[in-house]
Amino acid sequence: MSRTATPSSLALVLSESEGPLRHRIAAAIVDALRVGALRPGDALPSSRGLAAELGVSRTAVVDAYDELAAAGFVDSRAGSGTTVATGADDAARAGAAPHVATGPVHGSTESTDERSPGIDLSPGLPDTDLVSTRHWRSAWRTASARPIPFAAAGSRGHRAMREALAVHLRRTRGVVADPDEIVIVPGVQAALRTLVGAADLTGRQVAFEDPGYAKARITLAAAGARIRPVDVDTDGLDPHDLLESDAAVYCTPAHQFPMGGRTPVTRRAGLLARVGDRLVIEDDYDGEFRFGVPALPALRSLAGGDERVAYVGTASKILGPGLRLAWLIPPRRLLPRVHDALEVSGEKVCSVTADAFAEFVGSGALTAHLARTSRTYAARRQAFVGALDRHLPGVELLGVEAGLHVALRLPDGCDDRAVAETIEEHGVRVRPLADYRATSDGPRGLLCGYARLPESRADHAAAVIGAAVAAAAGSAGNRSRSGS
Known part of the structure; x- marks a missing residue:
């Protein structure tokens, strides 16, 4: 006879690592399974309730639950909430993790350059970690079952x-x-x-x-x-x-x-x-x-x-x-x-x-994926744009209403390539608008992709960008005054 699912009040302790918040929440739940605070059949708190308890965005909790479901730790059913799956405690004690650990750069790239930055804000790169492993594997199992x-x-x-x-x-x-x-x-x-x-x-x-x-x-x-x-x-x-x-x-x-x-x-x-x-x-x-x-x-x-x-x-x-x-x-x-x-x-x-x-x-997996990623990207966008506002008051940001990147305008006298190089020297990679201009004329600025930027690192990235931009703007202003 299966156990009756009962609401669970969790006292989770999130790690101090700089990893994505959803990973840290999922890992904390697995830790609770490992020590017996959670058992198969237990109901997890609602995403809204756990978010309030932890003081984090509901999006991060929803993504953590999605991650746990994809790894098989929990079962999620519409209208029935999220419950701990059979055998999840054994898997936790055996050392299974809800996600694959990544290096210091969030998300994988093809580059093997040892000088790669700690935070890569190159535009055009989605967070592939957000793809549901369960849905993805199911799609490939169906495709591979067909004749060669x-x-x-x-x-x-x-x-x-x-x-x-x-x-x-x-x-x-x-x-x-x-x-x-x-x-x-x-x-x-x-x-x-x-x-x-x-x-x-x-x-x-x-x-x-x-x-x-x-x-x-x-x-x-x-x-x-x-x-x-x-x-x-x-x-x-x-x-x-x-x-x-x-x-x-x-x-x-x-x-x-x-x-x-x-x-x-x-x-x-x-x-x-x-x-x-x-x-x-x-x-x-x-x-x-x-x-x-x-x-x-x-x-x-x-x-x-x-x-x-x-x-x-x-x-x-x-x-x-x-x-x-x-x-x-x-x-x-x-x-x-x-x-x-x-x-x-x-x-x-x-x-x-x-x-x-x-x-x-x-x-329907793509529809669910787009809904999940839109929530996550919206939260990352909000964190990054807010951090830029704090570190660069009055900064002109373009393209914040759509897509996965923002363009940060620089004064006309700034060398955006040099600014981007300075920022990368401090561990953050952005792209200068010069890389996309067909001529030497045109706007100066930086392109920042936030799709793979954890909310926990948004302030640090913005601080590095803000310091470099402020220094470049000051230098450009001095050159302008000395030339007048």
């Missing part, structure tokens, strides 16, 4: 993933597309190379946001397009800055990269009216994440978008860049040529990876 593919799937393959994406994009981004209109490619750069060939952009001019996504600019240029930098403002790219000689335009309207502007609906409609029959490449790299603001419709979803807009999305920001999964929805007139171009290039996606992603999306 006889041959690599071409651009017309991956039916399951295309069907899952058709539903996901309609619900989250307002993009209505038949699965047969969606093309799966191994990364955004593959999509851009394909579009250069399919749309005959070789040797022709492409208007490109400046500052903008450097990898996309380099990819288009390497494929043969001629890049024409176009300045952006706080609303992104202005359609009035387009020229008749532009054969196409590349833009990131959901969250302009790197400045963070959200292009308003009026300007989006104006862009489509301005381009006429020319191609618009809409890179919706992190449109799923927004904080306290309503979703804006994708360009592709507007009237006429299906005939002019090539919509590009990726799994890199919602799950992780290591998957090498992206999707392209070209204008209908270009779809046959896109298939032809991919047939020639031979760029293909692993079928098992595509099937696992399809299962992850179709099972």
Whole structure:
């Protein structure tokens, strides 16, 4: 006869480590199992109640419970609360942990440089630790149970993933597309190379946001397009800055990269009216994440978008860049040529990876993941922005309403590369806007990605950034006065 679940009042002691708060809460619960304060069948306190008891955000407790459930320490059921799983006490006494211990840098990177900073705020990197291990393993078990593919799937393959994406994009981004209109490619750069060939952009001019996504600019240029930098403002790219000689335009309207502007609906409609029959490449790299603001419709979803807009999305920001999964929805007139171009290039996606992603999306795990990560990222954003306000009063921050990074503007006289180098010397890595400018002119600033920044380290990171920026601003002011 199973034990009756009873509410548990926990006297948890959180470690003083600098690890993520959710890890510390989960570890404290495992410690309670290890010493017998918790037993199988016991009910954990509500996330709200435990958060109040510990004096932490409810988000951190919810994430800790998710982590424990993924590791098998607890069972969570809607309407039934969270209870300790059978055998969890034995696992705790055997030394099992709810998460894999990481090094001093939160989240993994490909770099093995011993000089890597203690805090890496490089933009564009999600926290892969937030992916539910249980859901992820389930998706891969389902995919791997299928027969080994006889041959690599071409651009017309991956039916399951295309069907899952058709539903996901309609619900989250307002993009209505038949699965047969969606093309799966191994990364955004593959999509851009394909579009250069399919749309005959070789040797022709492409208007490109400046500052903008450097990898996309380099990819288009390497494929043969001629890049024409176009300045952006706080609303992104202005359609009035387009020229008749532009054969196409590349833009990131959901969250302009790197400045963070959200292009308003009026300007989006104006862009489509301005381009006429020319191609618009809409890179919706992190449109799923927004904080306290309503979703804006994708360009592709507007009237006429299906005939002019090539919509590009990726799994890199919602799950992780290591998957090498992206999707392209070209204008209908270009779809046959896109298939032809991919047939020639031979760029293909692993079928098992595509099937696992399809299962992850179709099972509802992606929806749950986005809800969980949005809460976590919102809390990290709030902690980081608040810390910057304390250490740099009056600082101009851009892009705080959406995405996974903020842009910190510097005075025009500052050398943002030098400031970024100084900050890295003190253990924090940020990126200068200079890395994203196509020309020497343009705004000066720093790009800070907060997706992998634990709330407990936000103040330290902001203090390092604040000291370097204040020193640089003072030096720039002295130079300006001495030159006047």
